[in-house]
Amino acid sequence: MSAPDTAKHPCFNVKAKGECGRVHLPVAPKCNIMCNYCNRKYDCVNESRPGVTSGVLKPHQALEYLTRILEKDPRITVVGIAGPGDPFANPKETLKTLRLIRERFPQMLFCLSSNGLGVLPYLDDLKKYGVTHMTITVNAVDPEIGRKFYAWVRDGKVLYRGLEAAKVMWERQQAVIAGLKERGIIVKVNTIITPGINDHHVEAIAAKMRDLGVDLLNCMPLFPAAETIFEDIPEPGKEEIEQIRTKAEKYLPQMRHCKRCRADAVGLLDQDKSAEFASCLSACSKTLPPMQTTDRPYVAVASMEGVLINQHLGEASSFQIWAEQNGAFTMVEVREAPPKGSGARRWYDLARTLKDCRSVLVSGVGDTPMAILSEEGINPLEMSGFIQEGLTAVYKGGNVNAFKHRREGKTCKAMGCTGDGGGCG
Numbered sequence: 516m517s518a519p520d521t522a523k524h525p526c527f528n529v530k531a532k533g534e535c536g537r538v539h540l541p542v543a544p545k546c547n548i549m550c551n552y553c554n555r556k557y558d559c560v561n562e563s564r565p566g567v568t569s570g571v572l573k574p575h576q577a578l579e580y581l582t583r584i585l586e587k588d589p590r591i592t593v594v595g596i597a598g599p600g601d602p603f604a605n606p607k608e609t610l611k612t613l614r615l616i617r618e619r620f621p622q623m624l625f626c627l628s629s630n631g632l633g634v635l636p637y638l639d640d641l642k643k644y645g646v647t648h649m650t651i652t653v654n655a656v657d658p659e660i661g662r663k664f665y666a667w668v669r670d671g672k673v674l675y676r677g678l679e680a681a682k683v684m685w686e687r688q689q690a691v692i693a694g695l696k697e698r699g700i701i702v703k704v705n706t707i708i709t710p711g712i713n714d715h716h717v718e719a720i721a722a723k724m725r726d727l728g729v730d731l732l733n734c735m736p737l738f739p740a741a742e743t744i745f746e747d748i749p750e751p752g753k754e755e756i757e758q759i760r761t762k763a764e765k766y767l768p769q770m771r772h773c774k775r776c777r778a779d780a781v782g783l784l785d786q787d788k789s790a791e792f793a794s795c796l797s798a799c800s801k802t803l804p805p806m807q808t809t810d811r812p813y814v815a816v817a818s819m820e821g822v823l824i825n826q827h828l829g830e831a832s833s834f835q836i837w838a839e840q841n842g843a844f845t846m847v848e849v850r851e852a853p854p855k856g857s858g859a860r861r862w863y864d865l866a867r868t869l870k871d872c873r874s875v876l877v878s879g880v881g882d883t884p885m886a887i888l889s890e891e892g893i894n895p896l897e898m899s900g901f902i903q904e905g906l907t908a909v910y911k912g913g914n915v916n917a918f919k920h921r922r923e924g925k926t927c928k929a930m931g932c933t934g935d936g937g938g939c940g
């Protein structure tokens with residue numbers, strides 16, 4: 516398979532912007548620093564503002580979402596991760612997403628946008644997963660100016676403020692850019708033009724970025740976001756930005772077509788479809804992890820009489836264990852459930868009791884046991900109806916969603932079960 520074509524990135528190559536699109540996968544909710552212009556809180560689907568998203572995805576959900584997006588818009592050539600926080604404040608999720616996508620879509624370009632603080636330990640992973648483009652936000656090359664941008668910077672367990680914070684950021688950003696260039700990755704720098712703070716400093720930034728080998732500079736106008744320290748700073752005008760870009764262009768090529776995209780942007784730069792795909796994102800944010808079938812031949816069922824799935828996880832005192840052989844289902848045994856009332860431990864004990872089961876079919880399940888069992892490799896599936904139909908869906912790859920159904924008026928919450936291990940009966 517040939518390497519992905521790096522010219523097909525609409526942000527780095529303006530000529531590609533009419534034919535090639537990008538999708539931002541919102542898999543990185545946390546951030547390791549606090550910029551004085553960033554507000555990731557409020558989402559309005561009609562608003563294009565950095566950092567906002569209509570939902571957050573887990574890596575396997577991001578893969579599912581991307582698959583659906585590509586079916587509808589095959590012009591997408593770039594997968595980006597631009598928050599809503601920072602990809603390297605969520606390195607596990609970021610790298611897993613890259614790995615899953617690289618396996619299924621080897622031709623995709625990868626582009627990550629980061630403040631740079633947490634990137635260093637992952638430089639080789641970025642190369643390994645074929646990250647082609649990176650953006651690092653550098654708002655100052657002088658920590659006395661940089662300190663005005665950051666409320667705090669958290670590096671591992673150490674929290675920095677003021678000048679110390681800006682020094683840590685600047686040192687790290689230089690090392691990261693050098694490391695990316697050593698690995699042949701194309702680097703863009705975003706500089707957020709903030710009147711009265713760094714608008715007089717951009718030539719110095721451009722010169723330093725050129726010396727570090729940066730490929731492209733994106734002088735982005737500040738969006739004065741509500742409820743931020745910079746909310747009252749006026750947004751720089753088009754003319755002012757153009758003057759700044761003209762000066763910076765002496766040192767580095769300029770990006771002039773940036774849309775200040777959302778963390779869940781989709782489509783061509785001039786035809787954002789994030790509002791159109793918001794329901795797809797929301798549906799994908801609810802999909803369960805793929806079932807682990809290796810070493811998990813059985814399915815557990817919460818049933819009062821062995822015909823219907825009709826008990827909540829917490830009210831079942833025992834589980835029937837079912838197996839499939841040559842297309843037929845047999846109940847092999849009944850296992851006692853761990854006693855009620857031991858908090859989260861009960862769900863970990865249940866995960867051990869069902870360690871050879873790929874799924875547990877129940878008519879209701881609280882959020883805590885859902886999360887614990889899923890993490891332990893067992894998919895709790897909420898459904899009602901005949902056991903045989905549920906088993907068919909699980910073993911034969913049917914649509915388990917078709918059976919999903921909470922008992923009307925008897926959801927876990929309605930029954931007073933908080934999923935805390937106290938039982939929902």
Ligand SMILES: C[S@@+](CC[C@H](N)C(=O)[O-])C[C@H]1O[C@@H](n2cnc3c(N)ncnc32)[C@H](O)[C@@H]1O
Nearest residue numbers: 565566597598600601628629630652705737738
């Ligand atoms: C939301 S961030 C996510 C990536 C990463 N955390 C970062 O800051 O580089 C994407 C880009 O949006 C920029 N940004 C965030 N809030 C902004 C604002 N209010 N005005 C202009 N740019 C903003 C960031 O500086 C960054 O360049």
Ligand code: SF4
Nearest residue numbers: 546549550553600630
């Ligand atoms: S690094 Fe990015 S996500 Fe984090 S506070 Fe700054 S702009 Fe927001």
Ligand code: SF4
Nearest residue numbers: 526772773774775776
């Ligand atoms: S924010 Fe700018 S650089 Fe990033 S995807 Fe949008 S247009 Fe491209």
